[in-house]
Amino acid sequence: MKIVVTGGAGFVGSTLCLQLKAKYPSYEIVAFDNLKRRGSELNLADFQKEEIPFFHGDIRNNEDLSALGNFDVLVEASAEPSVTAGLDSDPTYVINNNLYGSINCFNACLKNKAKLIFLSTSRVYPIDWIENANFSEQETRFSFDENQTTRGISPEGISEELSLEGARSFYGTTKLASELFIQEYAAFYGLKAAVTRFGVIAGPRQMGKTDQGVVTLWMAKHFWNQSLKYIGYGGTGKQVRDILHVDDLVELIDLQIHQIEKFEGKIYNVGGGLENSVSLLEMTKICEKITRNTIAISSEKATRSADLRIFITDNSKIESEIGWKPKKSVETVFQDIYYWIKKNEKQLETILK
Numbered sequence: 001m002k003i004v005v006t007g008g009a010g011f012v013g014s015t016l017c018l019q020l021k022a023k024y025p026s027y028e029i030v031a032f033d034n035l036k037r038r039g040s041e042l043n044l045a046d047f048q049k050e051e052i053p054f055f056h057g058d059i060r061n062n063e064d065l066s067a068l069g070n071f072d073v074l075v076e077a078s079a080e081p082s083v084t085a086g087l088d089s090d091p092t093y094v095i096n097n098n099l100y101g102s103i104n105c106f107n108a109c110l111k112n113k114a115k116l117i118f119l120s121t122s123r124v125y126p127i128d129w130i131e132n133a134n135f136s137e138q139e140t141r142f143s144f145d146e147n148q149t150t151r152g153i154s155p156e157g158i159s160e161e162l163s164l165e166g167a168r169s170f171y172g173t174t175k176l177a178s179e180l181f182i183q184e185y186a187a188f189y190g191l192k193a194a195v196t197r198f199g200v201i202a203g204p205r206q207m208g209k210t211d212q213g214v215v216t217l218w219m220a221k222h223f224w225n226q227s228l229k230y231i232g233y234g235g236t237g238k239q240v241r242d243i244l245h246v247d248d249l250v251e252l253i254d255l256q257i258h259q260i261e262k263f264e265g266k267i268y269n270v271g272g273g274l275e276n277s278v279s280l281l282e283m284t285k286i287c288e289k290i291t292r293n294t295i296a297i298s299s300e301k302a303t304r305s306a307d308l309r310i311f312i313t314d315n316s317k318i319e320s321e322i323g324w325k326p327k328k329s330v331e332t333v334f335q336d337i338y339y340w341i342k343k344n345e346k347q348l349e350t351i352l353k
Contacts, residue, residue, distance in 0.1 A: 006078035010033065013033065013077045015250060019250045029052050031055065032057055033057075040207070055067070059102070060097060079098050081212045115260050120197045129153070159314040182195055199312075202215035207351055215333060218284070219341065220348075222288065223342070236281070240277050240309075241277065241278065242273055244326055245272070262322060269314060270324075271312070272330060273314070274312050274314075276329060
């Protein structure tokens with residue numbers, strides 16, 4: 001089997017390539033990436049060591065995709081992942097990459113009669129529905145209330161039943177548009193596809209930034225004794241996300257590659273779930289415990305555009321229909337990131353410090 005991973009030198013893509021090759025040494029795993037994201041070039045040495053071919057290309061360029069030759073599966077993990085992309089500047093790149101580039105990938109799958117594994121996002125859900133949900137404020141976090149007036153929101157989190165009417169960010173809109181195109185490709189061209197709306201993914205190999213990769217950012221700042229800031233919602237640090245370990249993501253994609261019929265025509269929310277949710281305040285405590293460092297953290301009360309007070313993934317549908325559920329705890333995510341930084345400190349300090 002030949003599997004192409006677009007965005008293959010990124011956090012999720014590189015982890016997928018390396019773990020799939022380790023599990024299936026007879027498979028040809030190809031990493032395809034434009035190396036736009038800082039730090040992605042560090043993964044090339046690991047690819048060479050594990051005999052994973054790397055193709056320097058861009059999904060916006062059909063000729064680059066054609067040069068890959070025949071393949072059996074394409075994992076589309078190449079998105080511009082920043083929620084803030086295009087909000088304060090020209091949105092052309094995020095639209096071209098996340099929508100037009102993805103469509104090029106769909107066409108490449110048709111040409112090769114290949115299966116498509118599409119990594120979508122929880123950010124397809126509109127901001128206002130989530131921000132206007134009933135919530136309570138506790139000592140260290142915000143939580144969704146039991147009593148909700150909006151279908152698809154509960155204390156367990158956001159389910160697939162939440163309305164898609166409303167604004168969500170250019171990032172979320174391009175991913176939702178791609179989902180809709182996949183439905184057309186499946187209906188009219190017979191494309192075999194698995195679509196998953198992932199929440200916050202974290203773990204080793206992620207080059208963390210404020211707008212994407214906050215878990216790694218939080219650990220890195222504690223590791224090197226640098227300052228942080230609680231931004232928005234009064235600057236209290238009580239906003240919450242659920243965290244999915246990248247290893248749990250790989251396990252699901254492995255299942256999708258080999259049993260795609262279980263996923264065709266369906267869309268699932270996938271994340272760490274309520275039991276693996278954490279506020280910024282709680283993240284700080286975990287990082288302090290692991291690193292034994294206490295750093296200065298300031299506050300900024302104003303909330304940034306497109307931010308969310310709470311996002312927790314309700315995994316109920318995929319757990320009941322597929323039997324998949326996350327195995328790794330949020331504490332394990334932070335521990336694994338810490339040991340990764342410690343092991344690769346010299347390489348990473350110019351990027352994460």
